[in-house]
Amino acid sequence: MKIIHGLAQTLTELHYYQESLNYTLKGINICNSIESLYLYAELHLLTGKNLVQLKQPEVGLHYIKQSKNIFSLQKNEEFVQIAEHELQNILHCI
Secondary structure: OHHHHHHHHHHHHOOOHHHHHHHHHHHHHHHHHHOOOOOHHHHHHHHHHHHHHOOOHHHHHHHHHHHHHHHHHOOOHHHHHHHHHHHHHHHHHO
């Protein structure tokens, strides 16, 4: 999961949003199949960012909201704030 997440992050930073999206969705599916929350919320957040960049803000918002909820359940306040910041940025642009 760490390799998939790292690769997806790098692809996003290089503006290869579709390729990154392919990896984030694959990572989410793997997390679901092995019932693991490791990097699950982070993959949702990155999926949302990629979808926004690919001009699909409504679907992207859904993934970012899910990541915020997961971070909240994990009591990871730093990432809750990051997800909230992403949500606000997207809502201002829509």
